[in-house]
Amino acid sequence: MEAVIKMTVPAVRHHVRWRQIADGVLLAGVLATLYIYARVQGSTCAKMSGSAGNGYEISDGGMSIPAQELPDTAIGVIDISGLGGLIAVRRSMEQAPVSVDEDSQALPFAAPIPDITLQVPETGLNGGGKDEENDVSITALTVSVYGNSGIPELTTFTVEQENFDAASLEIPRRLGKEFDGWYLDADGTKPFEGLAENQKALELYAGWKEFDGFICNDEGHVTSYTDLSVATGGILAFPRSPDCTGVEYGSLEGLEDIVMEVYIHTNITYIAPETFDHLRFLMYIEVAPGNPNYYSEDGILYSSSGELVAYPNGRNL
Structure with a gap:
């Protein structure tokens, strides 16, 4: 061991x-x-x-x-x-x-x-300093709009050229006439077609024309017609416009044998006495509801006070 x-x-x-x-x-x-x-x-x-x-x-x-x-x-x-x-x-x-x-x-x-x-440029990160900014040229346009016998008579304003739109202008009114667009002259011979480059001033004049088929005076009353087509099918209807307000005596001469029915819109508030008496084949007179001065009953014309204005002569034949 x-x-x-x-x-x-x-x-x-x-x-x-x-x-x-x-x-x-x-x-x-x-x-x-x-x-x-x-x-x-x-x-x-x-x-x-x-x-x-x-x-x-x-x-x-x-x-x-x-x-x-x-x-x-x-x-x-x-x-x-x-x-x-x-x-x-x-x-x-x-x-x-x-x-x-x-x-x-x-x-x-x-x-x-x-x-x-x-x-880093001298301007720093905040964007300020010596950098030149690109200036945007803005052209101011002074616009003068003439009613040319219409209302309003004159409107003047200033707007940036790129923001001007003739379609946005207030349409003037004139008794007895229908607006026919904007012109560069009062006689209505030079239609406005657009702005020139860098244009600074603009004068526009309202253009006017007669109502389709009728001629009116400055009070807005029908004094004549342009052709027989105003009574197509024997039915005579006056212009439906707030600037056509009445019918003068003698304005329908030459339609004696054509007119069989007359239709009166709410804008017609004056009808000279005996205006329809010579329409020998006239059978019916209709007034649109809401007319302030006239109404019709059974094809007969009455004033708003209930007086008889015209009885269709064709019913007497």
Whole structure:
């Protein structure tokens, strides 16, 4: 038993010694790795925090970006014109060897650091300053609108030329006439067709024409007709316009043998006595509901007070 113990103890001691050595080597390797990693990170941060190389300055108030010309070595440009500048990006090709200590060899790699320059115009990012603005030329147009015997007699206003629209003008009124558009002269010989470029003044005159088929005086009363078509099919109907207000005696001469029926709109508020007496074949007179001065009953014309105005002569045949 004593011999066995003497032979086993040295072997155990030898095994423990090698295990301690391996643990020490492993620990040393880990420490060396951490040290190298720390040196590499420190060198990289030092390069990135440089003030002149990357175009940045670090101050207590934060980061400021000085205005610089775009570098010749720029390999890319980022347009941020909406913010008032350009970003040029370049990459430094100089290598920055990193070593563990002064006696060791440089590591076989380098960390190239991007160099970014922001070029800002003098106006700054707020858009104000020395930049010239593009002025938009606005032409003011003075418009004079003449009623030309109509109402309103004259209207004057100023408007931007591009906003002028003749169709939006108030249409004037004139007793006995119908509006016929805008003209450049009072005689109605030069129709308005549009504005000239950069025109600053415009004079428009209302044009007038007779009602279709009839001729009226300045009181709006029918005094004559233009052709026999006013009584097509034997039915005579006067103009339906607020500017045609009555019928004068003798205005229907020549229609004696044509007219068989007369229709009176609400705008006809005056009918001269005996106006229809010569219409020998007249059988019926109809007044539109709502006429303030006349009404009809069984084809006979009465005033609003109930007086007989006209009895159809055709019924006497």
